[in-house]
Amino acid sequence: MCCVTSSASGQTLFGHVTNTFFSVELCSGTIIMTNTKGYRRGTRYMFSKKFRTRGVIGLTKYLTVYKKGDIVDIKGDGAVQKGMPHKAYHGKTGRVFNVTKHAVGIIVNKQVKGRIIAKRINVRIEHVRHSKSRLSFIKRVHENEQKRALAKETGVPCQLKRQPQQPRKGHFVRSGGVEPELVEPVPWRFIA
Amino acid sequence: MGFVKVVKNKAYFKRYQVKYKRRREGKTDYFARKRLVVQDRNKYNSPKYRMIVRFTNKDIITQIAYARIEGDVVICAAYAHELPRYGVKVGLTNYAAAYCTGLLLARRLLNKFGLDKIYEGQTEVDGDDFNVEDVDGQPGAFRAYLDIGLARTTTGARIFGAMKGAVDGGLDIPHSNKRFPGYDSESSEFSAEVHRNHIFGQHVAEYMRSLEGDDEDAYKRQFSQFIKNGITADNVEEMYTKCHAAIREDPTPKPKVDKQVTKRRWNREKMSRAQRMDSVKQKKASHKRALEAAGDN
Numbered sequence: 001m002c003c004v005t006s007s008a009s010g011q012t013l014f015g016h017v018t019n020t021f022f023s024v025e026l027c028s029g030t031i032i033m034t035n036t037k038g039y040r041r042g043t044r045y046m047f048s049k050k051f052r053t054r055g056v057i058g059l060t061k062y063l064t065v066y067k068k069g070d071i072v073d074i075k076g077d078g079a080v081q082k083g084m085p086h087k088a089y090h091g092k093t094g095r096v097f098n099v100t101k102h103a104v105g106i107i108v109n110k111q112v113k114g115r116i117i118a119k120r121i122n123v124r125i126e127h128v129r130h131s132k133s134r135l136s137f138i139k140r141v142h143e144n145e146q147k148r149a150l151a152k153e154t155g156v157p158c159q160l161k162r163q164p165q166q167p168r169k170g171h172f173v174r175s176g177g178v179e180p181e182l183v184e185p186v187p188w189r190f191i192a
Numbered sequence: 193m194g195f196v197k198v199v200k201n202k203a204y205f206k207r208y209q210v211k212y213k214r215r216r217e218g219k220t221d222y223f224a225r226k227r228l229v230v231q232d233r234n235k236y237n238s239p240k241y242r243m244i245v246r247f248t249n250k251d252i253i254t255q256i257a258y259a260r261i262e263g264d265v266v267i268c269a270a271y272a273h274e275l276p277r278y279g280v281k282v283g284l285t286n287y288a289a290a291y292c293t294g295l296l297l298a299r300r301l302l303n304k305f306g307l308d309k310i311y312e313g314q315t316e317v318d319g320d321d322f323n324v325e326d327v328d329g330q331p332g333a334f335r336a337y338l339d340i341g342l343a344r345t346t347t348g349a350r351i352f353g354a355m356k357g358a359v360d361g362g363l364d365i366p367h368s369n370k371r372f373p374g375y376d377s378e379s380s381e382f383s384a385e386v387h388r389n390h391i392f393g394q395h396v397a398e399y400m401r402s403l404e405g406d407d408e409d410a411y412k413r414q415f416s417q418f419i420k421n422g423i424t425a426d427n428v429e430e431m432y433t434k435c436h437a438a439i440r441e442d443p444t445p446k447p448k449v450d451k452q453v454t455k456r457r458w459n460r461e462k463m464s465r466a467q468r469m470d471s472v473k474q475k476k477a478s479h480k481r482a483l484e485a486a487g488d489n
Contacts, residue, residue: 052207052208052209053209054209055209055211056211056212056215056222056223057226058212059222059225059226059229059230059259060261062226062229062230063229063230063231063259063260063261064261065233065236065237066233067236099233099234099236100233100234101232101233101234102232102233103233104233125233
């Protein structure tokens with residue numbers, strides 16, 4: 001059995017109510033006011049178009065070709081309401097596993113509580129972009145192929161692996177007429 | 193009139209978002225373009241061809257193009273100013289000329305891709321329904337979609353004449369009869385006869401006859417070029433029939449002739465920095481001299 005009370009608060013001037021506040025109270029006496037579950041709740045800024053980018057969407061977005069296995073970024077575009085990704089996927093990057101007439105199917109990783117699930121979502125083209133994360137790798141692969149071909153021709157062995165930054169070699173430094181001052185740590189001495 | 197706030201102040205310009213360039217120029221309808229040009233994603237890179245028809249005051253431009261990010265690629269074009277080569281020297285923007293231009297575009301394209309023997313199109317022009325059908329065992333018909341641009345779709349518009357020319361030439365362009373001349377909207381009936389007459393310029397011939405009968409001077413003024421080229425009302429149909437035949441025989445475009453052009457400037461070249469500095473120095477010196485001269489007097 002739950003009772004619904006309505007309390008009118010706020011100044012009552014000349015018999016006319018300016019402010020009314022309604023609350024639902026359960027038997028236990030606590031007020032439940034959790035977050036609403038609206039699909040696009042909290043996306044006021046996320047899905048808004050940025051300054052001076054409103055209106056017609058450029059055709060490049062519609063002309064880019066997506067193939068299975070492509071790595072894509074998901075970014076919801078508020079100008080197109082169909083096929084929008086849920087706000088949880090905005091900014092995520094995934095892999096294309098399916099291509100339909102106007103949309104792509106993307107496999108994205110989503111963290112749910114303590115685990116990560118590989119989820120499959122369908123997103124329209126307007127909310128998707130090619131990710132540049134893969135580009136540097138692809139570029140390096142092509143360069144390596146060339147290096148390998150060159151090395152095969154000339155017989156000079158080629159270095160294909162990326163090297164981390166090595167310690168600096170010995171070199172001369174100009175001191176500008178200033179005598180160098182040797183700075184050393186003070187030897188440790190026990191102090192009571 | 194009291195104080196009126198300046199609308200176009202600094203804040204206005206800071207916030208103003210310009211429309212796309214071609215929209216500002218009033219040349220492209222992006223709503224239509226998106227729907228014409230965009231290909232289904234699961235067809236990847238296969239081109240979606242469109243037949244572009246544009247009318248200027250003195251010319252007709254028809255092209256077949258497909259869209260790419262770098263810019264649309266035009267694979268074939270035909271202009272009304274090429275028609276003198278096929279015997280049509282006057283009336284280059286009328287319905288009949290539009291038909292010829294469309295026909296020229298279609299035959300040229302099919303010739304280019306080696307499809308002209310397979311898809312002859314409608315050789316006996318009768319203005320009636322004709323839709324190209326795929327021939328079994330051979331490459332399919334060339335499909336393109338009509339791109340009108342900003343032109344208004346009215347019944348009897350010349351744009352559709354160009355399209356009819358292309359269809360009769362052998363291109364597969366989905367269309368209906370509703371906007372051809374000869375379609376009666378009240379009774380929803382299409383008269384192929386009327387359409388055929390338009391294709392052969394009979395409406396022009398009729399006007400020539402009526403003007404000739406009524407007002408000689410107006411006739412001479414309106415059809416001066418026709419008269420100069422010896423085209424009478426009775427010749428008109430023959431002229432276009434010959435044109436159709438000539439187009440079907442040799443639609444290949446004439447190779448471009450490189451013109452030798454001597455470079456000419458229409459405005460003054462900009463001065464270099466040294467020249468500008470020197471010019472200022474000279475002006476200062478002459479001004480100083482003038483002041484001294486005035487001081488002496």
